[in-house]
Amino acid sequence: MRVGELMAATGATVRALRYYEAAGLVVPGREPNGYRVYEPVAVRQVERIRALTGLGLSVEQTRPFVECLAGGGDEADECPAALAGYRRAIVDLDERIARLTEQRDGLRASLVKATARMATHRGIGRESLRRTDPATLRGEPMPGSVLAATDGRRPRLDRLGDGRTIVFVYPMTGRPDGDMPDGWDTIPGARGCTAEACDFRDRLGELREAGVARVFGLSAQSRAYQREVVHRLRLPYAMLADPRLTVADALGLPTFEAGGMTLYQRLTLVVAGGLIEHVFHPIGEPARHVTQVLEWLAGRTGNVSARPGSRG
Known part of the structure; x- marks a missing residue:
């Protein structure tokens, strides 16, 4: 299939498809006239990339899922490498949540201190x-x-x-x-x-x-x-x-x-x-x-x- 057909089937933009190609994830073949042509599995690959990035994974983190489909897997996550990819993504997300929680708590503490300091500077209490x-x-x-x-x-x-x-x-x-x-x-x-x-x-x-x-x-x-x-x-x-x-x-x-x-x-x-x-x-x-x-x-x-x- 051509680029336009893949875009229509997946909702991806030309820019996104070029990015996936540059990353070595969804690589098309070439016709004699230079036009890109994609295998039917590209539809499932692109759909999976978009679904996983929507869950917070980076494009690079979708590689084991895409490769699982390219290797003939019925599902993108039935390969051991894909399961390991899930686990790594969950660990990364837990670490990000912990950092954001710490930052939020720090901001709240700063706000409380600033509010109390302002009241003190005004010379009056609440x-x-x-x-x-x-x-x-x-x-x-x-x-x-x-x-x-x-x-x-x-x-x-x-x-x-x-x-x-x-x-x-x-x-x-x-x-x-x-x-x-x-x-x-x-x-x-x-x-x-x-x-x-x-x-x-x-x-x-x-x-x-x-x-x-x-x-x-x-x-x-x-x-x-x-x-x-x-x-x-x-x-x-x-x-x-x-x-x-x-x-x-x-x-x-x-x-x-x-x-x-x-x-x-x-x-x-x-x-x-x-x-x-x-x-x-x-x-x-x-x-x-x-x-x-x-x-x-x-x-x-x-x-x-x-x-x-x-x-x-």
């Missing part, structure tokens, strides 16, 4: 991050923290500008290609970050009509991570990255631990004139939280100005 009841923050000034925003700005939180600002604080958003921390769905208040972000997106016009000058999302995730979320969800507002939990330190905002990370509990701050005007916490239904905010805003009238010396 329990102190939970010490403040968010309801007691009403009337308190926003900290002078400067955070990186996904739109390239670095706003200072006590100088956000005239009018009311909504800062919804959330734990973390996931990605379609990534997993959330183990047990995420069982953590009270953890789920719903994407739904909440989309609700603020879809009802931003209503918030502006109710007197909100700007909206920010805030989490402990990096700006690069947040920028992907802003792009994927087409969010018309910026996210603020606080991976060092500087706002939690300054205000004593509640946090929790998941997957070796310290994350914010979900809450929303209404900021006006550099002061915290209202706090929503806890938030039971993230996907409908904007309705809660709008209902609260409906009971407030008049313009809100920034305190003297503030700037946007």
Whole structure:
């Protein structure tokens, strides 16, 4: 059979067949015109190579199986050399698993140490991050923290500008290609970050009509991570990255631990004139939280100005 027929029968590419030929595994004959021609056994040889490499063997490790078929064997693995090939591949795989397990455990240990070191450098322990009841923050000034925003700005939180600002604080958003921390769905208040972000997106016009000058999302995730979320969800507002939990330190905002990370509990701050005007916490239904905010805003009238010396 010709190259095209072998490709159609096995699904292999020309490049793969040339590689098998160069390795001396599936070697065709030549017709007088120079065209390659394969024996019928080549179909079974190529199929076996593809099956074994799919199990993690290298092309070279398939040699005893291919040679078994070339020698007239009914099955590729009925020869002693093929059985020995299975055993060697299993030993190699066990060694790789052991190395990867050791690397994973080392990374986990490093993460735990780094998390503890960061808490020590901040001068506070995990329990102190939970010490403040968010309801007691009403009337308190926003900290002078400067955070990186996904739109390239670095706003200072006590100088956000005239009018009311909504800062919804959330734990973390996931990605379609990534997993959330183990047990995420069982953590009270953890789920719903994407739904909440989309609700603020879809009802931003209503918030502006109710007197909100700007909206920010805030989490402990990096700006690069947040920028992907802003792009994927087409969010018309910026996210603020606080991976060092500087706002939690300054205000004593509640946090929790998941997957070796310290994350914010979900809450929303209404900021006006550099002061915290209202706090929503806890938030039971993230996907409908904007309705809660709008209902609260409906009971407030008049313009809100920034305190003297503030700037946007």
